Amino acid sequence: MSLKIKSKEATAIINSLSGGVVPKIGVQHITVGRDLEVEAFTTALEDVKNGHSIVKFWIGDFGSGKSFMLHLLNTVATKQKFVVANADFTPENRLYSNSGKALALYSAIMNNVAIQTKPEGGALPSLLDKWIEQVVAKTAQLHDIPLTEIRHEAHFDLIQKNIMTTVNEVTDTGGFDFGLVIIKYYEGYIKNDELLRRNALKWLKGEYRTKTEARQDLGIREIINDLNYYDMLKNFCKLFVSMGYSGFMINLDEAINLYKISTSTMREKNYEKILTIFNDCFQGKVSNLFINFAGTKEFLENERRGLFSYNALKTRLKTNKFETAQLRDFTQPVLKLMPLNHNEIFVLLKKLKEIFDFNFQTSIDITDADTQAYMEEMFNKPGADEFLTPREVIRDFLNILSLLRQNPDADKSSMISNIEIKDERPEILTLDSIEEL
Numbered sequence: 001m002s003l004k005i006k007s008k009e010a011t012a013i014i015n016s017l018s019g020g021v022v023p024k025i026g027v028q029h030i031t032v033g034r035d036l037e038v039e040a041f042t043t044a045l046e047d048v049k050n051g052h053s054i055v056k057f058w059i060g061d062f063g064s065g066k067s068f069m070l071h072l073l074n075t076v077a078t079k080q081k082f083v084v085a086n087a088d089f090t091p092e093n094r095l096y097s098n099s100g101k102a103l104a105l106y107s108a109i110m111n112n113v114a115i116q117t118k119p120e121g122g123a124l125p126s127l128l129d130k131w132i133e134q135v136v137a138k139t140a141q142l143h144d145i146p147l148t149e150i151r152h153e154a155h156f157d158l159i160q161k162n163i164m165t166t167v168n169e170v171t172d173t174g175g176f177d178f179g180l181v182i183i184k185y186y187e188g189y190i191k192n193d194e195l196l197r198r199n200a201l202k203w204l205k206g207e208y209r210t211k212t213e214a215r216q217d218l219g220i221r222e223i224i225n226d227l228n229y230y231d232m233l234k235n236f237c238k239l240f241v242s243m244g245y246s247g248f249m250i251n252l253d254e255a256i257n258l259y260k261i262s263t264s265t266m267r268e269k270n271y272e273k274i275l276t277i278f279n280d281c282f283q284g285k286v287s288n289l290f291i292n293f294a295g296t297k298e299f300l301e302n303e304r305r306g307l308f309s310y311n312a313l314k315t316r317l318k319t320n321k322f323e324t325a326q327l328r329d330f331t332q333p334v335l336k337l338m339p340l341n342h343n344e345i346f347v348l349l350k351k352l353k354e355i356f357d358f359n360f361q362t363s364i365d366i367t368d369a370d371t372q373a374y375m376e377e378m379f380n381k382p383g384a385d386e387f388l389t390p391r392e393v394i395r396d397f398l399n400i401l402s403l404l405r406q407n408p409d410a411d412k413s414s415m416i417s418n419i420e421i422k423d424e425r426p427e428i429l430t431l432d433s434i435e436e437l
Contacts, residue, residue: 005029010359017352018398020391022067024120028075030351033344034065037337040330041073045080045290049246053281053289057307057317059300060337065390066294069337070251073292077249078116082290083127083240084249085109089257095273096266097226103206106229109250110205110236125201131243132186135162151190159186170238177222178204178235184218206232230277237289247288255295259305271310278316278333300334340390346375348390349397356401364404366412374400374416381419 009026016023017030031038044054060066074084087093087108094101112121139162140150149155160183167179181203188197199217206224208214214223224232237248261267274293280286300317301308308314319336320329340348349371357363378393400415 010355013355014359017394020395022071027071031072032348033340036330045077048288048290051287053286055278055281055291055333057334058292058294059297059334064337064339067253070253070292070294081246082249083115083245085113086251087112088254094270096269102226103229107206128185132189135166170242171235177220180220234286241288247290249290251292253294255293256299259299268310271307271313275312360405362405364401377416377419
């Protein structure tokens, strides 16, 4: 097999794409037609490594590969020693809220923190443990105490002091409480008190809903909430950099859910938060932070409900007026994902056939000519130009492979000729007809 792929990656790719979703790992093995975007992104990562911060908006139609692109960016960024995290906007997760929905987004981000050795998320405890070990080693060196003795209870105050000193160096708003919680985490870590360690982690992930509960469990009077979560993300960014990581990259998908917010005031508040993040990053108020938003053209350009309804964002996110389909500007904040052409889709399907065969240790009788016949059947169907997406092409192709694996004598030509396609686009495309609430 020409592809160098791990069994775990192959299984994730086949299972996820068969279900119509993007795999969390292995996306680099099925990447086609995005070389220029990845090259520009890699250049941007270098800028962020050097202390700059960047915001990008990845815009494309439903099923055009936005989510895939974000997962690919994760793979590229973790190899460049970035801490990364993904979260989706939903009706319950948003940037601004006064009812816990912004905190829910923060919690989703922190639960999905990933590094190269833990690409599927859940890496926050590992990062905290690593950082604490660095502080412990630094304390031992500073006070000429052997590493075998530094964890003794007699030296606990020294380590506490160094934790607070280090936290104060890398935090702004909320740094004191942040430091106290990390000390609680260290106490649980060093004394094998799993409950204390878990409660500290719960606080850091924004999972406490009341100050009373946090005070009972940790003796901490404040909690992370809708108003201060962004400051905590910036604190974590500085903490990760202090550990030796290149920066913190946050991917926020399904931004169409901000467009869906029914009340214009609440929608504008969320767009105002995007503006704040944008200004902080491009005005140098924050360092080593890379935030990606993924959404549809409607989310960006609709002047009644989209980002362009907020004039301050519209002026910042206008596409380079000289850009064409042939002349692309990949340095601007907005990157519009062009659909894959037929040749690129053919290459993708060939790769998927290889991965499928590898995953199931088989060799499905699908030739290049069969794949071409499949594509012709799909793209020549009535309505294909209007609403056929790569997602549906991939899923149906994998479904055929699955049937042939389990039924080797089945008529593949009949399967291909009986393909039907349907409009899978969400109803959001007709949202403009809905009256404001």
